[in-house]
Amino acid sequence: xxxxxxxxxxxxxxxxxxxxxxxxxxxxxxxxxxxxxxxxxxxxxxxxxxxxxxxxxxxxxxxxxxxxxxxxxxxxxxxxxxxxxxxxxxxxxxxxxxxxxxxxxxxxxxxxxxxxxxxxxxxxxxxxxxxxxxxxxxxxxxxxxxxxxxxxxxxxxxxxxxxxxxxxxxxxxxxxxxxxxxxxxxxxxxxxxxxxxxxxxxxxxxxxxxxxxxxxxxxxxxxxxxxxxxxxxxxxxxxxxxxxxxxxxxxxxxxxxxxxxxxxxxxxxxxxxxxxxxxxxxxxxxxxxxxxxxxxxxxxxxxxxxxxxxxxxxxxxxxxxxxxxxxxxxxxxxxxxxxxxxxxxxxxxxxxxxxxxxxxxxxxxxxxxxxxxxxxxxxxxxxxxxxxxxxxxxxxxxxxxxxxxxxxxxxxxxxxxxxxxxxxxxxxxxxxxxxxxxxxxxxxxxxxx
Numbered sequence: 001x002x003x004x005x006x007x008x009x010x011x012x013x014x015x016x017x018x019x020x021x022x023x024x025x026x027x028x029x030x031x032x033x034x035x036x037x038x039x040x041x042x043x044x045x046x047x048x049x050x051x052x053x054x055x056x057x058x059x060x061x062x063x064x065x066x067x068x069x070x071x072x073x074x075x076x077x078x079x080x081x082x083x084x085x086x087x088x089x090x091x092x093x094x095x096x097x098x099x100x101x102x103x104x105x106x107x108x109x110x111x112x113x114x115x116x117x118x119x120x121x122x123x124x125x126x127x128x129x130x131x132x133x134x135x136x137x138x139x140x141x142x143x144x145x146x147x148x149x150x151x152x153x154x155x156x157x158x159x160x161x162x163x164x165x166x167x168x169x170x171x172x173x174x175x176x177x178x179x180x181x182x183x184x185x186x187x188x189x190x191x192x193x194x195x196x197x198x199x200x201x202x203x204x205x206x207x208x209x210x211x212x213x214x215x216x217x218x219x220x221x222x223x224x225x226x227x228x229x230x231x232x233x234x235x236x237x238x239x240x241x242x243x244x245x246x247x248x249x250x251x252x253x254x255x256x257x258x259x260x261x262x263x264x265x266x267x268x269x270x271x272x273x274x275x276x277x278x279x280x281x282x283x284x285x286x287x288x289x290x291x292x293x294x295x296x297x298x299x300x301x302x303x304x305x306x307x308x309x310x311x312x313x314x315x316x317x318x319x320x321x322x323x324x325x326x327x328x329x330x331x332x333x334x335x336x337x338x339x340x341x342x343x344x345x346x347x348x349x350x351x352x353x354x355x356x357x358x359x360x361x362x363x364x365x366x367x368x369x370x371x372x373x374x375x376x377x378x379x380x381x382x383x384x385x386x387x388x389x390x391x392x393x394x395x396x397x398x399x400x401x402x403x404x405x406x407x408x409x410x411x412x413x414x415x416x417x418x419x420x421x422x423x424x425x426x427x428x429x430x431x432x433x434x435x436x437x438x439x440x441x442x443x444x445x446x447x448x449x
Contacts (some may be wrong), residue, residue, distance in 0.1 A: 001441060004132040008124070011131075015124040015436060016107075016429060018045060022116045023100040023109035029083035029150045038082050042119065042144060049127045051142065056162065057156035061146030065165050068126070068140045075139040076446055077168035077255045079400060080119045081148035084111035085421045090436070092330040093424035108426045113418035115174050117427045118435070121222060121413050125439035130145045137447025141168055143400070148174070151356065152396035159400050168406055170369045170446065172439065173397060175343050175410030178431055184261055184383040185438075187373060188410045190362030190390035191397050192293075193325035195334040199223065200318045200351040207303070211310040219301040229318065230295055235277050237295045239341045245328040249291055249389065252365050256387040260286045262376050288374075294324040320355070324394065331357030359398035362390050363407040372445050373409045380438040411438060 007276045008015075027038035038428070042064055046053045051066035061083065074343075087097035095101040097110035100378055107117075122142070125144050129136055143165070145155055178185045196382065203219035204212075231237055249257075280288055302317035304310040323334050333352050342350050363370060377385040397408060413435035419425045 001444060004128060004440055005437055007132045008128045008433060008440070011128065012429075012433050015120065016432070018124065019107065019112070019117060019120040019432065020100045020102075020109075022120060023107070023112050024098055026098045027111065027146070028085050028086050029061060029147055029148050030086055034081065035146055039064060039146065041081050045120075045123050046142060047132065049123055053139075056158060056165075058147075058241075060150075060154055063146070063154070063158050064142065064144040064352070065146075065162075066142040067165075068136060070136045070139050071307075072136070072138050072447060074170075075141060075168045076443055077141040077143060077166075077171045077180045077406075078122045079140070079171055080122070080174050081115050081146065081152075082119065083146045083149045084114065084116070084199065085149050092423055097423075097425070102429070105429050106426045107429060107432070108424055110425055113175075113177075113414035113425050113427050114420045115148070117413040118175055119430055121432060121435040122439050124436045125443065127442050128436065131441060136446055138445075141165070148396065152399055155396050156399040156402070159402065159404075166400070166404065166406075171401070171406050171408040172442070173408045173410040174395070174412070175414060177414040177416055177418065178383075178408045178434075179261060179386070180415050181263070182261070182383060183381075184386050185377055185381050185387065185411065185434075186386045187377055188388040188391045188407065189365060189370060190327070191358075191360060191395045192290075192390055192392060193329060193331065193360035193398065194356065194358045194394040195323040195325060195331035195354060196298075196356035197321045197323070197335070197338065198318060198353050199226070199321065200315050200316065200353075201226075201349070202351075204313070204315045207315045208313040210244070210313045213313045216313060218313055222313050222347075223300075223302070223317040223319055223350070225341060225343070226350055228295065229341070229345045229347075234425055237293070239295075239334075239337050240344075241337050242293070242334070245330075246293070246326055246335065247328040249287070250365060253291075253389040256365075256389055257283055257286045257290075259385065259387045260290075261386050262286055290325055290388050290390055293329060294322075294323070296322050298322055314349050324392070325360050326390075327360050327362045330359055343370070346439045357404065358394050358396060360390065360394075361397040361401055361408070363376055363409065364405070367388065367407040369407045369409065369446065373411065376438055376441040376445055377411070380434065380441050401433060409442075411442075 026034035046066040051068050053066045056063040100109035201219035201223045298320040300319050303314035304312050413432045
């Protein structure tokens with residue numbers, strides 16, 4: 001593929017300018033800033049590579065669907081999003097977040113890593129392949145939504161209402177990265193799910209003087225006692241049946257753990273902690289991070305927490321919890337188990353509400369596309385890839401791909417210090433160019449294998 005890679009190198013300035021233009025256009029979905037202009041910018045770029053482009057309306061921001069039909073037997077799809085997070089706090093940026101700045105081989109801008117760098121890298125890969133070889137080895141589809149940063153509320157509806165647009169053999173998902181310190185690229189083939197819950201306890205009709213605590217129930221204590229039944233000090237979740245549906249790692253997935261690079265000492269120093277939970281390290285730490293479900297107290301609220309003293313008996317208490325879920329688990333089942341657990345432990349009065357939920361989604365690692373992606377990464381990058389069955393976090397992968405069994409791989413142009421969602425978001429230009437090359441390489445070999 002030397003001819004193709006040579007073309008990409010010779011036109012790197014063009015592709016970089018495409019990215020700068022996109023980063024200079026704000027597209028903040030949470031505030032409805034620049035969304036229409038951003039959509040039109042993506043439209044023009046897709047038309048430039050000969051795609052048939054369509055706007056799929058929703059009650060929010062439209063989804064961009066593009067298709068290049070080559071008549072080839074296989075179809076490769078790309079999922080991305082054209083919206084970004086708000087840039088605040090602005091005072092912590094070293095430059096204007098919507099005036100992309102290049103410094104020491106890096107591009108700094110809001111959205112450059114999440115997710116505009118990947119949008120442009122994939123469009124550029126298609127463009128370069130067309131210019132180098134005349135036609136693509138596969139049919140290509142782009143699904144680019146405008147609401148990922150606000151929870152993808154219309155993605156599931158798109159999948160249900162437009163199965164013909166979703167129909168594909170394989171998919172490259174929105175993001176991935178490389179290590180900053182040794183440049184090893186990451187590949188993942190899925191994500192954890194999430195069940196985000198609020199638990200609420202009511203007491204008296206209003207806050208009371210704390211002297212009343214001798215005779216009136218304190219909802220804060222009641223909530224603490226309930227939380228104490230959910231998890232043991234050894235971190236095991238005590239909700240009956242919580243672990244029973246989990247799918248065990250396959251032998252191939254266990255081998256993926258061997259490729260993971262987790263700098264434990266750097267992480268502990270960075271977090272200013274002495275050790276990880278239960279002293280876990282090595283392979284056990286990597287398995288815990290990617291293949292173990294969690295129950296996390298995200299926030300507690302009750303009574304008076306301001307400056308100074310206020311002796312008060314709270315009238316209510318609440319907690320926000322998230323459960324990160326692994327293959328086999330579902331938010332619905334977790335909610336059912338949590339309700340039953342609280343009832344059985346004498347907490348029928350505690351209200352629970354699911355605030356968000358995403359199912360885990362994992363590619364069958366025996367699918368040939370998995371090896372195609374791994375082989376391409378090995379051929380394009382000098383550094384051996386880090387391979388993960390799934391990320392420790394969550395994304396709307398299942399919303400789009402539920403019941404399709406479409407294998408999905410996450411690769412991308414970001415780095416482990418890209419500051420996603422934070423000030424001074426960045427990517428390296430070299431990683432961007434390498435991302436174009438590996439995408440075109442996967443496309444080429446998927447058309448052959």
